[in-house]
Amino acid sequence: MNLPTSLVSSQQGIPRPEQMPRAVQRGRSEGYIYTRTSRRRIDSTLQTGLRRRWRTSTFSRTALDIRCAAADIRQTSLGELQRTEANLPPLPQTPHSSKLLDVLPYLVKLALSDKTLVVRLGCALSCMAISKVSGLAVPLYFKQAVDHLTAPSETMLAAASQGAAVALIISGICRVASAIFKELQHVVFSPVSQAAGRRVSFHTFSHVLALDTSFHIKRRTGELSRKLERGTQSINMVFRAIVFTFIPTVVELALVCGILWTSFSAPVAGLVLATFAGYIGWTAMLTQRATEARKALNKMDDLTSGKAVDALLNFETVTLFNNASIEAKQYDRYLVGYQKAALDTEKLSAMLNGGQGAILGLGLTAVLLAANWGGAATAGDLVMVSGLLLQLWGPLQFLGYFYRELRRSLVDMEAFFNIMRTESKIEDGHVELPPQGPSAANGNGNGKAAHGGIHVELRDVHFQYNRRRKVLHGVSLTAEPGQSVAIVGPSGSGKSTLLKLLTRLYDTTDGAVTLDGLDIRDLRVGSMRDAVAVVPQDTVLFNDTIFRNIEYGRPGATADEVLEAARMAKLDETIQAMHEGYDTLVGERGLKLSGGGEKQRVAIARAFLKEPRLLICDESTSALDTETERAIMASLAELAVGRTSIFVAHRLSTIRNCDKIIVMAAGRVVEEGSHDELVAKRGMYHSMWEAQQRDEVEEVVNA
Structure with a gap:
């Protein structure tokens, strides 16, 4: 008998536990292991990796670990998933709006909800501070090197060369330290952003699944998924941008202004601030227009994605009615709208970037002229000023990018938060339905x-x-x-x-x-x-194996119980005739199964497995032939003994x-x-x- 490779009888040859992948060991502890074919395929990969581990690079080992983890996830039983707790703290209360002042407290609470993540956040900020201070020290030591090399007399040339060498070495050390700590802050902070992203994604997914039917029937799947995807990405983007762009740039601006003030005069520092203000003002003005364009772009993106998903989900209907060209033309109409919105966004982006470049160029020239006013500045002073400003302009340009992306992200968050603020119309009660009726209890x-x-x-x-x-x-x-x-x-x-x-x-x-x-x-x-178990009129299955689709009726059921449910649904012989048996993937919405009732029988097998107190069948045998229908109805009649059953036929x-x-x-x-x-x-x-x-x-x- 062709048993499922996910969970089958443990009477076959059992390898030593240490030879098994973790998922297999877990299955063995529950009394099941993989079939020989699946076990040989997975174990071969693992053993080959272990034999060559001493020769394997870190990246290769990481890839092997990822493959093993993927196999581990695929082979995890539904029962084990049911017993596993996510252990994720709840999200902070959803902001009342997507305005920055409302979003910031949300992000702060999100970051501070885990003590370990708070420590990592502190370490990341420390690395950022060291990186910025080290980076700003580079122009200062370059100034010393240039001043040494432009010594006024030849007698000082030897000493000047030695001093310049020392200054250049120190500046090089500072440059290396700045680069190392800049990357280190990303390494330290990554678990913070990833953990926050995981929490947001998990709770968002759970929230959407908990919403009532009236919400879902009004939404297009592609449109909803895009809104959720953009929303979670925007939260992560804003989170990282504040830590790695906004805060460092403000700190660096303050340090540069302080250095210029003490080294030259207040007007020089004032010109830097004026350039900064002009840059931000231009960015804010153009970004306001870009925000409206972004909303239009998002709308067209939602419609385009929704149309594509709708057509692909119903491709069989499209094919049977020979309307592929019509669907493609409708899709192209959305693409034209998306293209126009994207071009408008690109034009505004070009205007924004051009204006920003002009402001920075004029500001740099003005600051250099002010620093050299009266001819008192040395060559080293001009090098230092130029180095400080060029080092500041880079983050400042990122700050402009951050501001644009912030506005875009807030637009994306608006739709996301609207979904998160949506409450289910089905309010959960507090009374537990007894697991068994009076007759069973007696x-x-x-x-x-x-x-x-x-x-x-x-x-x-x-x-x-x-x-x-x-x-x-x-x-x-x-x-x-x-x-x-x-x-x-x-x-x-x-x-x-x-x-x-x-x-x-x-x-x-x-x-x-x-x-x-x-x-x-x-x-x-x-x-x-x-x-309650429901056998619907239109059975939609997950793109997984037949075994997992049946097991979905009662996560944690044993393999024998799943096989018995399939037998009761008159499905076992059909499955055994398939090449992969219970390991056969049913395809998107079960489209790989025939229309002769196989999908309906999988749904009926789920109901057998669940052993409900109330059985509901909504024209569940409408797609079956007369002989199979009679057999199924006989099985349903057997299942209904002692249970309440309601049939729509x-x-x-x-x-x-x-x-x-x-x-x-x-x-x-x-x-x-x-x-x-x-x-x-x-x-x-x-x-x-x-x-x-x-x-x-x-x-x-x-x-």
């Missing part, structure tokens, strides 16, 4: 039904997506523990919406939904959803044996009863049944 259940069923009740439920779209009108129904209930009706009658209320993807507009007598709004969402023959059938039309319950009772009433259900019976007869005749 020992009346057995085997897989040990969790017992849930008493489900809807009391006068009304629901509307918006003011113009009212879907449910006073719906009331009950499902007793262990009872099977079917909901049928024409398209648009509110069947799927009712299921969304049961799983609390939405809250009712009016009325109440109760589970075991507890209002669903008072229950903790996590405990409620742990007790179009094909009435699949639900005729349910304990109760609810007939809906236009958002209302119009009939209720068993199959025989509803047929005898000769109402809406009877008409639907007769129509489907005629269709089935015609299909048999035409076949």
